[in-house]
Amino acid sequence: MKPIQSTRYTEISTPADFNYEECLVHLGRSSQENLYRIKEDKVIKLLKIDGELVLFQLTSVPGALRIEFPLNAPTPNETKQVVAYIEDWFDLTTDLQGFYEMAETDPILNPVVQQYFGLRVIGVPDLFEALVWAIMGQQINLTFAYTLKKRFVESYGDSVVYEGETYWTFPDPETIVALPFADLRALQLTGRKSEYILGIAAVMATGDLDKKRLLQEPDMESKLLEIRGVGAWSANYVMMKCLHDASAFPLADVGLHNALKAQLDMERKPTLAEITELSANWSGWEAYATFYLWRSLL
DNA sequence: TGCCAGGGATTCT
DNA sequence: AGAATCCATGGC
Numbered sequence: 001m002k003p004i005q006s007t008r009y010t011e012i013s014t015p016a017d018f019n020y021e022e023c024l025v026h027l028g029r030s031s032q033e034n035l036y037r038i039k040e041d042k043v044i045k046l047l048k049i050d051g052e053l054v055l056f057q058l059t060s061v062p063g064a065l066r067i068e069f070p071l072n073a074p075t076p077n078e079t080k081q082v083v084a085y086i087e088d089w090f091d092l093t094t095d096l097q098g099f100y101e102m103a104e105t106d107p108i109l110n111p112v113v114q115q116y117f118g119l120r121v122i123g124v125p126d127l128f129e130a131l132v133w134a135i136m137g138q139q140i141n142l143t144f145a146y147t148l149k150k151r152f153v154e155s156y157g158d159s160v161v162y163e164g165e166t167y168w169t170f171p172d173p174e175t176i177v178a179l180p181f182a183d184l185r186a187l188q189l190t191g192r193k194s195e196y197i198l199g200i201a202a203v204m205a206t207g208d209l210d211k212k213r214l215l216q217e218p219d220m221e222s223k224l225l226e227i228r229g230v231g232a233w234s235a236n237y238v239m240m241k242c243l244h245d246a247s248a249f250p251l252a253d254v255g256l257h258n259a260l261k262a263q264l265d266m267e268r269k270p271t272l273a274e275i276t277e278l279s280a281n282w283s284g285w286e287a288y289a290t291f292y293l294w295r296s297l298l
Numbered sequence: 299t300g301c302c303a304g305g306g307a308t309t310c311t
Numbered sequence: 312a313g314a315a316t317c318c319a320t321g322g323c
Binding site: 134135137138139140141142143144145192196228229230231232233234237250252253254255256257258294 | 305307
């Protein structure tokens, strides 16, 4: 989709079924989120593009998302990269028709799709961020995971202040790989998680792992599973949130289990075998099924 | 207060 | 290969 550009703003056209409000519900799920800020109907975020900090503000207008740059006029390249980031972040290029058709005949998905129609899989476009966030979220409650991310970002990210609020970028692998183990432990990451994050920072800082190349791999999951600290859940989480794989499926996800328990009005959480059976019909759209079910927990 | 949390590696059968 | 066990720490 070709951005409409004026001197004051840039617009990206959105699919007919795009629902900005539903996306904002997802984005607003934690009060501890510090990688963007939601102000009424605006989303404000800081990115680092070729070493420069670029603050942008997003609003919804009929048929499009409008991007404005409150601090500095962007270069053409910065505009282009922000547009690409937003298309990635808001999942604007996926046609959901196949998912919606499948969901019509699915007793579990039909109600959630009706309720949250137009919700996209809100992504984490930055591969390092997606991997680190997956590691941080392993086996701890989400509230504490956000606390860890907040400390991590505010210790090692870059920031600017706009209208009295501080905006942060996610730290670069190059910054993190240079840290002593003890500095990560001090954030109250476990020893293992500190090791995993340093390992990921190392392969990304050297360029051995990068998103563009990973996307060209015939088997992205196997490549991700080679990374220490990345198991089946994390690999599928990253494929879903960063690599736009509609069939990615974090089967072991506790949130998925709780959502299914609630949707099916069960006394206990479903077993993995039961989930495999329930989801047989979702083939090719497991990531969207999971994301809509997560939404039902908010 | 004890169980649980958007798991994974390691070690045991 | 599949099943236990450890890791570690805060939330509720």
